[in-house]
Amino acid sequence: MLAEDGAAARPKRADALRNIEAIVDAATRLLAADPDASLNEIAKEAGVGRITLYGHFDSRATLLREVAERAIAHSEQELGEVDLAGDPREALGRLLEASWRLTHRFGALVIAASQALSPEQLRRAHDEPAARVRALLSRGREAGEFRDDVPIDWQLSVVQAILHGASAAVHRGEITAEDAPGLVGDTVLAALSVANSR
Template sequence: MADRNDVLGAAQRVLNADPGASMTVVAEAAGVSRATLNRHFDSRETLLVELGTRSLDQWAQRLDAVDVEAVAASGDAARIRAALEDLVLGYVDDSDAFGFALTDHVILANAALEERTQALADREAVLFAAAQASGVLRADLPLRWFGHAIYGLLVAAREAVRIGDVARRDAGHLVLSSLLAGVVPS
């Protein structure tokens, strides 16, 4: 019998393929009845908020893994760039599991998730500020623009992979090169 984590995993897979999938479709993918799904999550909103929380947990783990605060404090341009690249490539990997959370209206409208999102964006901005100061990122752009640009590129990559315009293996390179070099010839 599927436990809560099995159901969440199935929901992630289903919602990444079809963000509008019903609870019935999620239950079928998890191999449980709709009643069993409802025992775990009393509504689609509850399920989505749990998945949104998990996506933010993953974001926090990515920030911890690259040690954004220590890297930013180092002022070392090479170290900052490497951390930025690792972070962005990690985000692309995470979009395999949590890409739907980038655009889901229930998740984006939840006040608690939005508050936590802002706290994580503040942590991320510390790295962006150091990247600007060290010449890794353009200093003439607003600090918060980088987070929005990455977000937009992740949404674009997720959709391009989902509909088959881009191979999954190319998504990381496309996001990273678009962020760091743009889309004009060098």
């Protein structure tokens, strides 16, 4: 790897790599709960000083971009591992459970990311997860399991609203994180199912 002047860039020391990971992990935790968390709060949570934080991330936007890109990559990997074969209701249940875990983990990070990512990057981050749900909704409609008397885009919006609503309800203490996946699944399937669906 070459530095800008053409010289070989030195690999980061182990302690520098540990600090970077601590900063990114702390930023992820704090921004998931509060999108306006300050760099001072993030540095304190990471156990480093502001000078150390700025040594690795020269601005809040740079840190937000790194945190958001990692969250997007992690989410895409986890959702890509969900088994979507078989009965569309059961497959959607598995996808909703995985989506809930990610929504709860990253929470308000989406709001913070909107300050650092371009509209195109944000759109891409939502497109693939939405495409998975859309494909399952289409299969369920064809199988007579899901309603087809409302626009599929509206159904997608309902699913997203329920996921984000559950995350907010957990943060407010209205439901527990343990109960949330079951409540999300039951509520979404009740909203999507045709009247005579099992």
